[in-house]
Amino acid sequence: MTAPATMTEPGTIGLRDVGVSFHTDRGVVTALDGVTASLPASGFTSLLGPSGCGKSTLLRVIADLLDPSTGGVDVLGATPHQRRLGRDIGFVFQDAALLPWRTAVENVRLPLEVGGGVPQGRQANSPEDLLALVGLAGREHAYPHELSGGMRQRVAIARALICQPRVLLMDEPFGALDEITRDRLNVELLRIWQETGTTVVFVTHSIPEAVFLSQQVVVMSAHPGRIREIVDIDLPYPRGSETRDLPQFSALASRLRHLLEQS
Amino acid sequence: MTSATAELSHRSPTSTPPRRRNILRKAVPPVAAIVGLVALWWVIVAVFSIPKYIVPSPLDVLGSFQDDYSTLLANLWPTVLEAVFGFLAGNIVAIALAVIFVHWKTAERAFFPVAVFIRTVPIVAIAPILVVILGYGYSPKIIIAALISFFPTLVNMVRGLQAVDKQSLELLRVLSASRREVFFKVRIFASLPYLFSALKIAATSSVIGAIVAEWVGSQQGLGYLIIQATYNFQVPLLWATMIVASIFATLFFAVIGIIEKLVVTWDAKEAA
Ligand SMILES: Nc1ncnc2c1ncn2[C@@H]1O[C@H](COP(=O)(O)OP(=O)(O)O)[C@@H](O)[C@H]1O
Ligand SMILES: [Mg+2]
Numbered sequence: 001m002t003a004p005a006t007m008t009e010p011g012t013i014g015l016r017d018v019g020v021s022f023h024t025d026r027g028v029v030t031a032l033d034g035v036t037a038s039l040p041a042s043g044f045t046s047l048l049g050p051s052g053c054g055k056s057t058l059l060r061v062i063a064d065l066l067d068p069s070t071g072g073v074d075v076l077g078a079t080p081h082q083r084r085l086g087r088d089i090g091f092v093f094q095d096a097a098l099l100p101w102r103t104a105v106e107n108v109r110l111p112l113e114v115g116g117g118v119p120q121g122r123q124a125n126s127p128e129d130l131l132a133l134v135g136l137a138g139r140e141h142a143y144p145h146e147l148s149g150g151m152r153q154r155v156a157i158a159r160a161l162i163c164q165p166r167v168l169l170m171d172e173p174f175g176a177l178d179e180i181t182r183d184r185l186n187v188e189l190l191r192i193w194q195e196t197g198t199t200v201v202f203v204t205h206s207i208p209e210a211v212f213l214s215q216q217v218v219v220m221s222a223h224p225g226r227i228r229e230i231v232d233i234d235l236p237y238p239r240g241s242e243t244r245d246l247p248q249f250s251a252l253a254s255r256l257r258h259l260l261e262q263s
Numbered sequence: 264m265t266s267a268t269a270e271l272s273h274r275s276p277t278s279t280p281p282r283r284r285n286i287l288r289k290a291v292p293p294v295a296a297i298v299g300l301v302a303l304w305w306v307i308v309a310v311f312s313i314p315k316y317i318v319p320s321p322l323d324v325l326g327s328f329q330d331d332y333s334t335l336l337a338n339l340w341p342t343v344l345e346a347v348f349g350f351l352a353g354n355i356v357a358i359a360l361a362v363i364f365v366h367w368k369t370a371e372r373a374f375f376p377v378a379v380f381i382r383t384v385p386i387v388a389i390a391p392i393l394v395v396i397l398g399y400g401y402s403p404k405i406i407i408a409a410l411i412s413f414f415p416t417l418v419n420m421v422r423g424l425q426a427v428d429k430q431s432l433e434l435l436r437v438l439s440a441s442r443r444e445v446f447f448k449v450r451i452f453a454s455l456p457y458l459f460s461a462l463k464i465a466a467t468s469s470v471i472g473a474i475v476a477e478w479v480g481s482q483q484g485l486g487y488l489i490i491q492a493t494y495n496f497q498v499p500l501l502w503a504t505m506i507v508a509s510i511f512a513t514l515f516f517a518v519i520g521i522i523e524k525l526v527v528t529w530d531a532k533e534a535a
Contacts (some may be wrong), residue, residue, distance in 0.1 A: 060433075063437055065433055065436055065437065084437060084439060085439055087438075087439075089437060090437075091433070091434065091437045093430045093433070093434065094430075095430060097428070097430035097431050097433075097434050099431065099448075099449065099452065100529045100530060100531065101452045101455075101527075101528070101529040110438070110448070111438050113444075113448065114435060114438050114439075114440035114441075114444040114448060115435075115438045115439035115440045115441070115444065116439065143528075143529050143530065144529075144530075145529065145530030
């Protein structure tokens, strides 16, 4: 596997027998059951599976938005809770979740204004630099409703990166975008990942997207949410549109499709 | 044809700026409608030769504006005062209560039924009670105007403070934001579109509240003038008073609308 990141982090995101059950009016729903995996630091891992297989739930467990019912999680040598309080986690949601009354740059700055801001001894990125990094230089003072869906996602990514997080969790961030915009953002996301060296966990239900981005793909199955297989994606970085034309690309994509069809 | 003139004026440097021209063009239909209605009113009065003491013609009403100018103005101010202070008091209490309700569910469970009950009591029934207790001064009118403003704002403000989508709340959770920060950075802003749609309702209904309260017992105000004009068969004055009241209510509404435009600069989803 190619190690493209400029710096690497020690350790992993360790998932040890993670189970999550929800108690609802209609009984207990097992969203995750016996999930054990080790996601390498500074790596790019995708969670792939049909909707309802627990991808979001797993991401929320890693982000300390949800406590697992069983098992444990270790995020680069600390608990999710410590990581959240330490501002080590950046989260990107499917619909950008920008605050509509804030301009792009004000949205990016939000993490500095709440929860104690940047932890001591750490340098925040400059919001303007981040917007430039995601290709939005010149649109700093636009309101979300003045931006396209792709631009809003770029703002959300910039916001997630402001405190220089060690882990970037992305829940179907490009799921609502058209294919052309999605492909372009995929290329930019890889560039950002390589520039920042952050550990990315990326949720998608698109097979080509998972192959294009990832070093490894965690294929999940539903009812209950389990890991079916972890597939290494041995394609060289940097990846671009020519990557999609490689024979290995189609081979990996069809392998993932078969795995998903079995479930 | 219109597009050709638009093209021309667009090129000409002395023409009205496009934005203002747009506003002017938007103003044409309502102005035309008003002129049309007044004309219709005039025609009906003239054709059926309706006597002035039943339905005055627009000219009679205009005459009343001229003759009773000072009477109208003198009685407008008390109503303005009652409506505006009632509006302020009712809305401030409603907003404060909404903030308490959102943070403290028990308070909501305890007092929301009371608020609903107050809402169901007809204003015309409360007014005499307040006049008996508080006399003929400003206070019963201000209280009625406040009561009538209160309920829509309370309901909308509670809804607005809760109108924060799940992902925004999760985002703030990821950022370890405190409840206080969630309130000041998110909830307040999320509530503003809801608040303003209630304030616009309250602006017009507070004027109605003040006038109804004046009917019950007062020595001044537009409500008082309406009663006086009715008893003295000053029908043109009655009509003129009605028009003054509507103009005031419309202006009050417009002022709130302008403040809304200045405050809510973002694209707010429809807050019905
Ligand atoms: N808060 C919740 N309460 C009850 N059930 C939930 C809750 N969140 C998720 N689930 C259930 O858990 C399962 C996994 O959900 P989710 O993690 O959102 O799946 P995915 O993101 O892969 O589509 C689904 O069956 C869903 O209905
Ligand atoms: Mg999901």
